[in-house]
């Protein structure tokens with residue numbers, strides 16, 4: 001099933017071994033420009049490894065990732081990665097943290113100022129911008145990293161269970177905010193989670209991974225209008241379908 | 250804070266006990282010397298040391314300088330050595346922590362030199378620099394630079410690896426990661442080195458002056474021995490102790506300010 005939009009990300013024959021352990025086995029798929037793709041899979045199947053390969057943090061054993069037809073390269077492309085654990089810099093204020101990615105990419109100073117103001121407004125951190133990360137709540141800390149990730153106008157935004165450590169109510173709130181950011185800023189997102197409901201709630205398309213050696217087991221399109229409702233029968237139907245796919249191996 | 254702090258009231262006896270102990274200590278010391286239990290050639294009574302101190306405020310004889318000059322010379326040597334140790338040791342340690350090339354070049358040499366006590370360098374130092382200021386500064390520097398390098402190095406090595414990965418995904422260069430992640434992460438450890446290096450510098454100052462000097466508090470102790478004047482020896486020792494404590498307090502204050510600046 002090819003993506004609806006023009007191809008932005010092209011993953012070809014991605015294979016990753018750790019010594020004798022084959023973790024990712026010849027995975028190929030495409031992501032359209034501005035698409036929101038979720039990846040779900042059993043624990044330990046290699047989701048984090050997968051993102052690390054996509055972001056070029058670790059080398060692949062075979063195959064490669066292409067962005068706009070060129071081999072992905074963090075120095076050339078704008079790749080953002082929201083890690084599972086908070087990665088705010090404790091010695092920088094909220095504002096300086098949001099600016100950090102753009103500073104690394106040497107954006108001009110006035111562009112950074114303008115863009116940070118815009119992002120702080122979007123995620124509701126304008127009032128707390130001069131505080132330090134340990135002075136704001138846990139949910140805000142993850143919003144800082146999400147704002148930092150969107151701020152560089154990423155070609156590819158990778159998220160590794162960003163809300164896994166937060167309580168349910170906050171999660172819904174931040175997921176709504178994430179969808180809003182994605183709609184406003186039109187980024188291409190790959191969102192990894194083991195929470196199926198979360199995947200169905202945020203994504204346009206879901207890739208279901210198998211156990212190791214990991215392949216793409218199935219692909220589910222989520223054609224539901226937004227804002228989505230967790231109790232909408234169509235929503236429940238898709239959630240059950242994905243759950244069955246994961247459970248049945 | 251919502252709760253009132255629990256105050257533990259010390260009984261009056263416990264508050265007075267330290268003063269009592271100090272008075273007894275000096276009293277006993279004075280007595281055993283005055284009563285002749287310990288001969289005056291082996292130990293000076295506190296009152297004699299006090300009298301000598303007052304005398305040395307203005308009298309340069311017999312050792313050639315007043316107590317202020319001795320203290321001032323020692324201070325100069327210690328601070329020069331200390332500042333040079335910070336200025337060279339901290340950057341070196343930081344670079345060794347992050348850049349493999351610097352680590353590869355500097356670490357083996359550092360590990361070879363580190364176990365040699367600075368005092369063992371004194372003869373060579375005398376050949377190289379004579380007994381003037383810079384020889385002693387070199388010995389003091391050797392003592393101070395080691396903790397600076399180690400603390401800065403360890404501080405950089407403790408940088409959270411996830412932060413480094415995060416910066417890498419934004420395409421950060423090695424230099425950018427060093428500047429924006431490694432150095433700020435290492436700062437608390439680096440500040441910790443201020444106090445450790447100072448203690449090491451001060452210890453080595455006295456050692457350097459005991460063997461090769463013509464002024465300074467360590468020299469005062471040596472002269473006391475040569476002239477068989479126990480009161481001068483004790484005065485030198487007490488001055489070294491008091492000044493070391495005072496400088497330690499000052500550095501402690503500086504360290505607190507610096508840490509308050511980064512720990513929010």
Ligand SMILES: Nc1ncnc2c1ncn2[C@@H]1O[C@H](COP(=O)(O)OP(=O)(O)OP(=O)(O)O)[C@@H](O)[C@H]1O
Nearest residue numbers: 018021023041042043044045046047048049050194
């Ligand atoms: N550096 C490594 N060296 C060797 N094996 C590794 C390494 N990193 C991951 N693995 C192995 O690869 C497999 C996949 O790990 P990974 O962390 O990618 O899984 P995951 O799907 O993210 O799991 P989780 O749901 O717990 O986050 C695991 O079996 C793990 O033991």
Ligand SMILES: [Mg+2]
Nearest residue numbers: 047048049160
């Ligand atoms: Mg994982």
